[in-house]
Amino acid sequence: DIQMTQSPSTLSASVGDRVTITCRASQSISNWLAWYQQKAGKAPKLLIYKASSLESGVPSRFSGSGSGTEFTLTISSLQPDDFASYYCQQYNSNWTFGQGTKVEIK
Amino acid sequence: EVQLLESGGGLVQPGGSLRLSCAASGFTFTNNAMSWVRQAPGKGLEWVSGISGGGGTTYYADSVKGRFTISRDNSKNTLYLQMNTLRAEDTAVYYCAKDRAYSGSYWDYWGQGTLVTVSS
Numbered sequence: 001d002i003q004m005t006q007s008p009s010t011l012s013a014s015v016g017d018r019v020t021i022t023c024r025a026s027q028s029i030s031n032w033l034a035w036y037q038q039k040a041g042k043a044p045k046l047l048i049y050k051a052s053s054l055e056s057g058v059p060s061r062f063s064g065s066g067s068g069t070e071f072t073l074t075i076s077s078l079q080p081d082d083f084a085s086y087y088c089q090q091y092n093s094n095w096t097f098g099q100g101t102k103v104e105i106k
Numbered sequence: 107e108v109q110l111l112e113s114g115g116g117l118v119q120p121g122g123s124l125r126l127s128c129a130a131s132g133f134t135f136t137n138n139a140m141s142w143v144r145q146a147p148g149k150g151l152e153w154v155s156g157i158s159g160g161g162g163t164t165y166y167a168d169s170v171k172g173r174f175t176i177s178r179d180n181s182k183n184t185l186y187l188q189m190n191t192l193r194a195e196d197t198a199v200y201y202c203a204k205d206r207a208y209s210g211s212y213w214d215y216w217g218q219g220t221l222v223t224v225s226s
Contacts, residue, residue: 001168032211034212034213036151038151042218043201043216043217043218043219044143044151044201044213044216045216046212046213046214049206049211049212049214055214087150087151089151089153089212091210091211091212094153094156094165094167095141095153095156096153097150097151097152097153098150099150100150100151
């Protein structure tokens with residue numbers, strides 16, 4: 001099974017900050033990676049697919065990069081609506097999530 | 107507008123059974139794979155099971171293999187998850203999720219979730 005390791009688990013940041021979350025796969029997954037945002041008590045929302053493709057309707061301050069085993073999600077200028085948890089997910093072989101990153105207000 | 111509406115959650119004793127349903131609308135149901143994903147209280151997301159658009163291929167996480175069965179009725183636009191021999195560690199919110207493709211990709215729409223509590 002492919003394991004996904006996400007870091008950090010918690011991130012404290014201020015509005016306007018540039019934020020980066022990292023996700024590592026235990027083996028190469030090419031670019032079969034998605035990122036989701038989840039707010040408390042709500043279902044996850046798709047942000048990025050195929051490692052770097054922005055889902056329709058998602059603000060352009062969100063971007064994804066990477067391939068193989070190393071991936072990043074970047075929020076270029078953190079907005080109040082962005083305080084949430086973020087999960088990476090591989091879909092190269094079945095599906096596996098990272099442990100999640102909670103973005104908190106500093 | 108795509109809508110996914112889960113139902114069937116509730117309180118069940120350890121060793122018991124429960125069947126979850128997910129009613130889909132707003133898209134051609136048979137064209138898309140579907141999955142169940144769960145989230146234990148205060149924990150992260152865990153993929154549980156998936157099924158191809160036609161229903162001919164199914165996938166299970168090791169944690170539920172042999173206990174859970176995924177199925178779909180494309181004539182009713184409904185996804186199911188039959189859960190048997192339930193354990194305390196199966197307690198979670200269960201989400202159904204729509205795959206963007208016929209089989210095996212990422213999920214572009216999610217239901218609101220249904221809570222399953224396994225406790226005596």
